[in-house]
């Protein structure tokens with residue numbers, strides 16, 4: 001090694017040491033403040049902030065990757081407090097609100113004591129979109145969404161969903177002995193979203209979008225390390241690619257609208273382009289591209305995770321499968337051959353929806369989301385400082401025997417009558433920020449089940465397949481199943 005090399009080596013070492021010390025000092029100061037700060041005579045919630053910089057993110061992510069995301073929360077609820085504990089996740093000190101009381105508190109104090117917050121990884125990937133982090137943005141988005149996603153608007157989409165589901169099953173499932181469920185179902189929900197959000201039907205065009213979406217989904221909740229090859233870095237690049245493609249579609253649609261070759265109500269894209277806010281301003285193209293991007297992400301990965309786990313449980317529980325089949329066969333019998341499903345048919349699918357809910361209780365597609373404290377306040381006797389990140393999670397209630405006796409037992413009857421106690425079953429969140437796509441998701445799931453169970457029974461090809469939650473739950477090998485078509 002030459003002298004110059006040696007000098008460079010020691011200089012780099014010194015720099016690294018300085019960087020480590022400054023990060024540790026910063027973290028230690030924050031740790032000290034977080035541990036001992038008191039507001040209004042109350043102590044901060046009990047808990048641990050974990051390691052410098054990474055906090056407890058690695059435990060949080062690894063319990064998910066081992067398929068047991070609830071363990072991270074259950075362990076800490078037992079050790080510290082069943083109501084709230086502090087931790088440090090994805091680079092931020094955070095308080096995790098637990099139980100029905102914690103959910104109720106966060107959901108009913110939106111824009112009073114708390115507001116929505118997304119990790120830096122999400123903010124970087126979606127500069128203005130789905131997270132709708134400011135009050136104004138949220139209002140803007142929410143004004144547009146209901147007109148597209150409200151039950152009256154959705155009624156006219158049931159027939160389209162039916163056609164898309166049939167075509168998908170004809171093309172990718174019929175005649176196959178074995179299929180891998182998760183990627184196929186993603187294709188169904190994604191094609192449906194492309195059709196209903198942007199009227200895109202051409203399979204090649206849909207496929208052009210699909211690949212970067214998988215990369216994007218994989219990096220959304222990763223550590224925000226923007227270095228070549230990291231999931232975060234790949235997700236940023238994928239989002240840029242999709243945004244470029246969306247901008248091209250938006251510009252083409254603007255021309256079509258101006259030439260009156262398409263209707264202003266045919267899908268959400270036309271709706272966004274022709275709707276103004278209270279001050280009469282149209283949304284700009286980039287904003288629309290990011291909004292559509294957010295909808296496509298929110299609208300297809302979650303529902304495909306739900307359908308995949310419905311198929312997993314139905315394969316394992318033949319008596320539940322038989323009940324679902326019975327309900328769907330009754331509905332089919334009341335219709336002429338080939339007649340499309342209607343809104344009224346969907347309302348009859350009560351048992352099937354209870355099954356879907358029980359699946360989402362045990363395998364919630366989204367584990368929870370963050371809020372930020374707008375001001376100092378106390379919860380359950382503990383002090384929460386302004387600016388702290390707050391996390392609610394379905395993992396603190398969905399498998400809690402206090403709310404769901406024998407929590408591991410698959411029992412769709414939990415959803416009969418009034419169903420679970422308020423704020424205990426929260427796969428779609430709650431309060432003003434509750435998922436606006438809940439009804440859309442219910443339709444796309446039920447339409448798919450209707451066609452699926454009437455065509456096939458199936459068995460899991462890998463009965464002990466590992467489950468990974470990263471950030472959505474998914475079977476490690478995508479759930480290969482052997483199809484057994486019903487006899488005609």
Ligand code: HEM
Nearest residue numbers: 298299302303306365366369427428429430433435437441
């Ligand atoms: C089974 C399927 C789905 C599940 C489990 C689900 C779950 C959730 C959850 C937990 C949230 C966060 C709520 C909160 O922070 O309190 C959310 C937000 C959101 N979801 Fe869904 N979702 C699903 C399907 C959909 C669909 C189909 C769409 C679009 C058509 C959609 C669009 C959105 C949007 C735009 C937001 C952000 C709302 C905001 O920031 O105010 N979701 N979803």
